[in-house]
Every structure is written in C-alpha cells, then in structure tokens.
Amino acid sequence: MQDTGKNIIIAGVGGQGILLFSNLLSKYYMKLGYELKISDVIGLGQRGGGVESHFRYSNEPVLSPFIKAGDVDYLLSFEQTETLRYLHCLKDDGVIFSSNFELSTSSVNTRLEKDMPESKTELITKSGNKTFIIDLDENKSLDFDISKMMNIVMLAFYAEFRGYSHEEMIEIVKESVPAKFVEGNIKAYEKGAMIARAQLA
Amino acid sequence: MKKESKSSTMKMLNGNEAVARGAFEAGVKVASGFPGTPSTEVMDYTQQRYPDIYCEWSTNEKVGLEVAIGASFAGYRSFAVMKTVGLHVAADALGGAAGSQINGGLVLVVGDDVGRIAGDDYNDVRHYGNMFNIPVLEPSDSQEAKDLMIKAFEISEEYSTPVILKITSVICKTTSSVAIDENDTYKVKCRQKYSVSFSKVIMTTMMMNAKGSEHPKLTKCFNDFPAHIKRLAADSNDFEINRLELRGKKIGIITAGTPYFYTKEVLPDASILKLGMVMPLPENMIRELAAHVDQLYVIEDGHDIMEKNIKDLGISVIGKELFPKFPEMMRFTPDIIEEKLVPDAPKRILMEGIPFRLPVSCAGCSHLFISQILKKNKIKAAADVTCGLIGCFPHMESYSLQKCMGSSIALAHGYNVATDHKENFVAMIGDGGFWATGINGLMNLIFNDSQSTVIIVDNSCLAMTGGQHIASSEFGFNYKPENKLDIAKVCEAIGVKDIVTVDAYEFENLEKSILNAVNAKTNSIVIVKKPCVTKFKLPKSDIYHIDQDLCTQCRKCINIGCLAIESKKGKDGKVEIVINEDLCVGCGLCSTACKFDAIIL
Ligand code: SF4
Ligand code: SF4
Numbered sequence: 149m150q151d152t153g154k155n156i157i158i159a160g161v162g163g164q165g166i167l168l169f170s171n172l173l174s175k176y177y178m179k180l181g182y183e184l185k186i187s188d189v190i191g192l193g194q195r196g197g198g199v200e201s202h203f204r205y206s207n208e209p210v211l212s213p214f215i216k217a218g219d220v221d222y223l224l225s226f227e228q229t230e231t232l233r234y235l236h237c238l239k240d241d242g243v244i245f246s247s248n249f250e251l252s253t254s255s256v257n258t259r260l261e262k263d264m265p266e267s268k269t270e271l272i273t274k275s276g277n278k279t280f281i282i283d284l285d286e287n288k289s290l291d292f293d294i295s296k297m298m299n300i301v302m303l304a305f306y307a308e309f310r311g312y313s314h315e316e317m318i319e320i321v322k323e324s325v326p327a328k329f330v331e332g333n334i335k336a337y338e339k340g341a342m343i344a345r346a347q348l349a
Numbered sequence: 350m351k352k353e354s355k356s357s358t359m360k361m362l363n364g365n366e367a368v369a370r371g372a373f374e375a376g377v378k379v380a381s382g383f384p385g386t387p388s389t390e391v392m393d394y395t396q397q398r399y400p401d402i403y404c405e406w407s408t409n410e411k412v413g414l415e416v417a418i419g420a421s422f423a424g425y426r427s428f429a430v431m432k433t434v435g436l437h438v439a440a441d442a443l444g445g446a447a448g449s450q451i452n453g454g455l456v457l458v459v460g461d462d463v464g465r466i467a468g469d470d471y472n473d474v475r476h477y478g479n480m481f482n483i484p485v486l487e488p489s490d491s492q493e494a495k496d497l498m499i500k501a502f503e504i505s506e507e508y509s510t511p512v513i514l515k516i517t518s519v520i521c522k523t524t525s526s527v528a529i530d531e532n533d534t535y536k537v538k539c540r541q542k543y544s545v546s547f548s549k550v551i552m553t554t555m556m557m558n559a560k561g562s563e564h565p566k567l568t569k570c571f572n573d574f575p576a577h578i579k580r581l582a583a584d585s586n587d588f589e590i591n592r593l594e595l596r597g598k599k600i601g602i603i604t605a606g607t608p609y610f611y612t613k614e615v616l617p618d619a620s621i622l623k624l625g626m627v628m629p630l631p632e633n634m635i636r637e638l639a640a641h642v643d644q645l646y647v648i649e650d651g652h653d654i655m656e657k658n659i660k661d662l663g664i665s666v667i668g669k670e671l672f673p674k675f676p677e678m679m680r681f682t683p684d685i686i687e688e689k690l691v692p693d694a695p696k697r698i699l700m701e702g703i704p705f706r707l708p709v710s711c712a713g714c715s716h717l718f719i720s721q722i723l724k725k726n727k728i729k730a731a732a733d734v735t736c737g738l739i740g741c742f743p744h745m746e747s748y749s750l751q752k753c754m755g756s757s758i759a760l761a762h763g764y765n766v767a768t769d770h771k772e773n774f775v776a777m778i779g780d781g782g783f784w785a786t787g788i789n790g791l792m793n794l795i796f797n798d799s800q801s802t803v804i805i806v807d808n809s810c811l812a813m814t815g816g817q818h819i820a821s822s823e824f825g826f827n828y829k830p831e832n833k834l835d836i837a838k839v840c841e842a843i844g845v846k847d848i849v850t851v852d853a854y855e856f857e858n859l860e861k862s863i864l865n866a867v868n869a870k871t872n873s874i875v876i877v878k879k880p881c882v883t884k885f886k887l888p889k890s891d892i893y894h895i896d897q898d899l900c901t902q903c904r905k906c907i908n909i910g911c912l913a914i915e916s917k918k919g920k921d922g923k924v925e926i927v928i929n930e931d932l933c934v935g936c937g938l939c940s941t942a943c944k945f946d947a948i949i950l
Binding site: 295 | 522524695700702908915916
C-alpha cells in the first residue's frame with residue numbers, strides 16, 4: 149500500500165543533534181515528493197533542556213504544525229526520560245525507538261524533585277506499543293562514541309525499519325555534513341543499520 | 350496562499366527565514382533591532398543571505414526602531430525586529446511613529462513567545478496595535494510569513510502607518526515549504542511622499558485652532574491618521590489575506606496564525622474566517638460568518654484581544670469562557686480545541702511523575718563563579734536578564750531580586766538609598782544588559798551619589814540569545830576595532846571611582862575583588878571577564894572527577910548549578926554524584942565548593 153504520510157515526534161535533550169536528524173530526514177521525504185511541516189520546540193533552559201521536534205510528512209498539505217496526542221505513528225527518542233514524556237501521544241499501533249541514554253534532570257540532581265522509582269527502560273517497554281531500545285552499553289563501538297552519534301545511528305535504524313534505501317540516505321548524509329565528519333558519520337550509519345537488522349530479525 | 354510563478358521552486362524555510370526572504374523581495378534597504386528569542390534569526394538570515402540590505406544590531410530595541418523610522422523617512426523600506434518584551438522598551442518610539450507620515454514602508458517584526466517556549470512572560474504584541482491604532486498582521490505558516498512581510502510594507506505605504514508583523518515562537522521554529530523565485534533580483538524601493546513627518550502631538554497641536562485653514566505650512570504637517578485607519582478597516586473586507594471559508598452551519602470560527610491550522614485539522618466541517626490581518630478587523634466578513642452559523646467562536650493565541658474587539662462591534666462570540674487563557678492554557682494546541690469542541694474524542698494523559706528539567710548553566714559559565722561567591726559570602730544582590738539569572742532558581746538562591754533587562758543597577762541603587770547604604774546591596778549585570786539600558790542606571794547612580802557596587806559580566810557577546818555582538822564585542826556586522834567600546838573606560842568616564850577587571854576563573858582573586866568592592870565606601874565596579882563558553886567554544890583544560898570514597902553526597906557541588914554535575918544511579922543501583930566527562934570544561938569551580946576535597950583533577 150502506498151504510504152500517504154506519517155506523524156513523528158523526535159525527542160531528546162539539547163546537544164544531541166536532533167535538528168540535524170530532522171533535517172536529514174526531511175531531505176529524504178522531500179526527494180520522494182512529500183509535503184512536510186517540521187516544528188522544533190526547544191524548551192526552557194540553556195543547555196541540557198528538552199528538545200521536541202514534530203515531524204509530519206504527507207501526500208497532502210500538512211495542516212497543524214503540532215501533532216495531536218494520539219496521532220503519533222513513530223516516537224524517535226534520544227533520551228529515555230524524554231521518551232516517557234511522549235508515550236501518551238502514540239497511536240495504539242505507534243512504534244517507539246528509544247535510546248537508553250539518560251541525562252539526569254536538574255530538579256532531581258538538586259533534590260527539588262524525586263526521581264521515578266521504576267526503571268525508565270522498563271516503563272517504556274511496558275507501554276504496550278511496539279518498542280525498540282537502542283542499548284548504548286551493548287552496542288559500544290571502538291570506532292566512535294555511540295552516544296555522540298546517536299542521531300545518525302537512529303537515522304539508519306529507522307531507515308532499516310521502514311525499508312528505505314540506505315544508499316540514498318547515506319547520500320543525503322554526505323551532502324549535508326562537513327567533509328571531515330563524513331567518514332565518522334558513515335561508520336555510525338552502518339552501525340545503526342546493523343543494530344536494527346539484529347533487532348528486527 | 351501559494352503564489353507559484355513559472356520559475357519558482359518550493360523551498361523548506363522556517364518562519365524567520367521566510368520573513369527575511371520577504372524583506373529581500375520587498376526591496377528593504379535598512380534592517381535594525383535587538384536580539385530576542387524567538388525572532389533573533391530574522392536578522393541573522395537577512396544579514397547572511399541578502400547583502401544588499403544594511404543590517405545592524407542596535408544598542409537596544411528603542412534605538413533599533415528609531416533607526417528604522419529615520420530610514421523610512423528618507424524614503425526607504427525598513428524594518429526593526431525584536432521580541433514583544435523588547436517592544437516594551439521601544440514602545441515610546443512606536444507611539445511617536447504611529448499616526449505620522451510614512452514615506453518608505455515601516456514594519457516592526459515582533460516575536461511573541463506564545464506558550465512561553467522561550468520563557469517569557471505572557472505578552473501579546475497586539476495590545477500595541479490596539480493602543481496605538483496600528484495594523485497587525487499574523488502569518489499561519491512560512492509561506493504566509495514571507496507574503497505578509499511584503500504585504501506589510503504595501504499597507505504601511507498605502508495607509509501611512511507603521512505595521513506590526515506578529516510572528517510567534519511556533520511560526521519562527523516551524524519549517525514548511527515556500528515558493529521562491531530563484532531568478533528574483535533585489536530591487537530597492539524609494540518613495541518620498543512627505544517632506545515632514547511629526548508625531549501626533551505636534552500635528553494635532555498645530556491643527557487645533559486651524560480648522561478650515563488651507564495654509565500650506567499647516568496642511569503639510571497634517572496627517573489625517575484616523576481616516577487612514579478607517580479606510581484600511583473598510584478595505585480589509587476585500588483583502589486576500591483575510592479569507593472566509595464557508596462550510597457547515599453549526600460552528601463558525603474566527604482565527605489567525607497557527608491556531609487556524611489546529612482548527613482546520615480538528616474541525617474540518619466548521620466554517621472559518623481566517624485573518625491574515627488581525628487588526629483592524631474586517632467587520633463585514635465577521636458579520637457574514639456570524640449570519641451563516643449557529644454559534645461563533647474565536648480561537649486566538651495569546652490574550653483575548655480579537656475577542657474583545659469583535660464584542661466591541663456588538664457581535665456575540667465565545668472565546669475565553671470556553672478556552673480559559675491563563676494559567677490553564679499557555680498556547681493553543683489541536684488537543685485543546687478537540688477537548689472542548691469534539692466532546693467524545695478519546696483523552697490521552699501524560700504519565701505522572703516524570704521529572705522536570707530546571708534550567709541550568711552551561712558547564713564553565715563565568716556567571717556560576719559570581720553566583721557562588723555571592724552565596725558563599727552571603728552578599729545580597731540583584732540579578733539582571735542575563736544567563737546569570739539562573740542564579741535566581743531555587744537550587745542556587747544567589748539573588749533575591751530580578752526584574753527586566755538592564756534594571757539591576759537601578760534596583761540596587763534604590764535598595765541602597767532606602768536602607769541608607771547600610772547593606773551594600775550589589776547589582777550583577779551582563780555586558781548586553783549594561784549597554785542596552787543598564788548604562789542609564791549607572792549614570793543615575795553616579796550623579797545621585799550612590800555608593801553601590803556593580804558586577805559587570807563581560808562575556809563578549811549577548812550570550813542568552815546565541816551570541817550576537819554588542820558594543821564591546823570584537824566582532825559584528827559593522828565591526829571596526831577602533832569603534833569598539835571599552836566597558837572600563839566608559840565606566841571611568843561616567844565617574845565610577847573604583848574599577849577592577851578580573852578573570853572569572855581566578856576564583857580567589859575574584860572573591861577578593863568582589864569583597865573589596867563591597868566594603869569600599871564608594872561606588873565601585875568589578876568587571877568579570879571570560880568569553881561565553883558556548884559561543885566561543887573555549888579549549889577544554891583537564892577535567893575533574895569525584896572520588897567516590899571521599900564524597901559524602903552533600904550536594905554542595907550540584908548547587909553551584911553546573912550542567913556537568915549529575916546525580917546518577919550506578920550499576921548496583923546506588924546513587925553517585927558524578928561529573929559528566931563530555932560536558933566538564935575543567936574550570937575548577939566545583940572543587941572550590943567541596944568541603945571534603947572529593948573533587949580532583
Ligand atoms: S560537594 Fe563534594 S562531598 Fe558534596 S556531593 Fe559534591 S563531591 Fe560529594
Ligand atoms: S570543573 Fe566542575 S564546575 Fe567546572 S565545568 Fe567541570 S564539573 Fe562544571
């Protein structure tokens with residue numbers, strides 16, 4: 149069946165390259181001729197604040213820049229506390245892709261708030277939605293720091309899941325990142341595709 | 350609203366980029382203003398992409414708007430950009446321009462922080478439209494942001510009025526497709542219709558006893574501004590940018606901006622009046638919609654301004670009573686509209702107990718040193734609007750007073766006068782706030798003989814909005830080394846007796862200097878120098894670690910407010926206080942805070 153479009157929330161914290169991620173993904177969908185609306189909401193806070201990107205592509209003009217809770221097809225999250233913030237937005241058959249990276253929240257660090265007693269990874273997997281956790285410890289690479297390249301790893305994982313052409317995606321990465329980073333990015337991309345293949349098998 | 354010509358291609362632009370493009374296509378000559386989230390990038394993109402347009406960051410919003418007004422009087426299209434909070438500073442200049450003769454189109458691009466996404470207070474720029482009787486345009490997506498920017502100049506010239514283009518944090522940060530004609534070339538416009546342009550006060554004073562006088566000396570000064578706005582209101586019923594979409598007869602919605610799209614998505618069958626110009630209102634169109642539907646609603650971001658203006662026309666409409674504004678709602682979302690107008694839609698509820706991310710400072714920020722020294726020595730102080738205001742948050746508690754940008758010097762002076770200078774309440778101000786309006790506070794402090802202490806944090810840029818240049822920066826759009834202003838020299842010329850300049854990372858020296866200044870029986874200034882760690886990407890020195898055997902988990906180090914210090918559950922489930930190696934820059938501040946010598950290199 150032809151893909152008429154999807155609603156995606158991309159979440160994480162400042163400095164994780166989320167804007168680059170949504171930029172790369174948008175180029176892919178533009179090449180396929182889709183209409184797009186991407187809303188990047190960077191929360192209150194200097195560094196380490198939450199980042200939330202609403203990414204919508206469709207074969208018809210996209211109306212609202214924000215996705216209504218309950219209308220999200222895919223949640224792609226780079227930080228697990230942030231994953232929890234958007235679980236309720238997923239459709240019943242929506243899919244979660246989440247890193248198990250955690251940046252402790254300042255309010256917990258300073259004891260103004262209590263941390264959640266449960267394991268966040270478990271809370272995510274218990275949501276009832278189809279879930280893929282990208283485990284940073286299990287997927288360590290000698291070539292690069294996976295937590296710093298999570299955006300490219302996630303891009304490859306998502307492309308594998310959707311059955312998109314890796315050649316085209318890598319082409320977009322090459323066009324978009326400075327020459328000196330291309331090699332490292334491609335390594336991260338290949339790693340992401342590998343992790344995805346292992347989990348999807 | 351897509352106007353595609355043959356040679357145009359679709360480009361993905363965010364709202365800020367689209368406004369800049371609109372300025373280029375409108376043939377703007379001069380762009381000025383002051384940085385402010387969310388609209389700062391309008392200037393950045395204009396400067397980077399359209400070299401034909403003269404760009405400047407001015408010392409503050411009022412100066413920025415005055416520059417644009419002068420350029421407009423010279424006949425050239427010009428705009429000033431700022432956030433709504435900044436327009437409070439520039440309001441006097443706007444009042445002066447409102448109702449006066451306009452030569453080249455004059456547009457004020459104002460960023461409204463709907464939803465408090467950037468952290469502003471609940472401001473709504475449209476109040477200025479009401480107060481000064483000037484038109485306000487509001488786009489719903491990037492295409493409209495570009496189109497309305499151009500339309501704003503046309504309205505400004507045709508109806509002799511400044512025009513406000515209201516853009517919101519959602520518009521600014523949303524990317525969507527815009528039709529761009531790549532073959533378009535820059536065409537500057539110049540229009541000199543009036544030989545004078547005076548504020549309404551001058552104009553009306555002259556006309557007061559001159560009714561019926563045809564003397565050219567009088568008539569050339571007179572601008573019949575109420576008539577212009579009346580004509581605009583009448584013409585707006587035929588403006589393409591206001592659009593009546595008649596569908597079902599049950600629900601009619603008057604809306605503007607991104608709420609238009611939320612409405613259309615949630616209520617596809619509703620009849621909608623979509624306004625591109627939210628002020629003045631197209632009365633006939635509203636009446637037509639009202640006659641078509643059973644119930645009329647208004648859905649507007651920000652305050653209930655359209656609602657009140659519609660009710661003033663004698664038309665009944667539901668707005669605030671169904672969608673209570675604050676504090677329940679910070680901005681519209683499709684979810685809010687659905688909840689109220691589609692009662693049987695399923696509800697989705699956010700998981701409970703997810704911890705909040707309180708703002709923290711970048712690792713190595715010089716402000717943290719000052720906050721720490723003030724707190725350690727129990728020095729009472731006022732903060733300003735700077736990255737350092739994070740010191741006001743409950744985990745830091747370094748400041749007890751904080752108001753608007755540039756205010757801290759006068760706030761401290763007021764406190765000291767009232768308390769007979771017994772406490773020396775200190776002012777902390779950033780270099781941006783100092784040049785913007787704080788310098789006035791300093792002049793005031795000197796000639797009123799105040800013995801106050803001011804700490805000026807010189808980080809060589811306007812850090813909070815992403816590192817734009819200021820008068821004392823060593824870079825900038827129009828930068829020349831010989832024009833750079835020196836904070837210490839200016840303070841000296843103003844008459845400050847005691848001025849020292851210290852490197853922020855020399856903790857002991859800085860502490861001594863601040864204590865000396867506080868104890869001196871004269872006015873004094875401590876200039877704390879360190880370039881912004883984020884803007885200038887300072888080289889990292891050796892990073893620090895916490896020796897878990899020595900750490901007692903007292904959390905003193907966490908409360909200095911550095912992003913790099915975290916409390917984390919280790920593998921065995923035990924909580925540890927750790928330094929994030931990726932974030933730490935090795936400034937050493939945390940090691941001065943630990944009483945157990947647990948923080949080591
Ligand atoms: S200040 Fe020292 S003892 Fe206290 S939590 Fe920090 S490292 Fe541990
Ligand atoms: S040395 Fe301490 S205060 Fe400085 S950046 Fe590192 S963790 Fe933060």
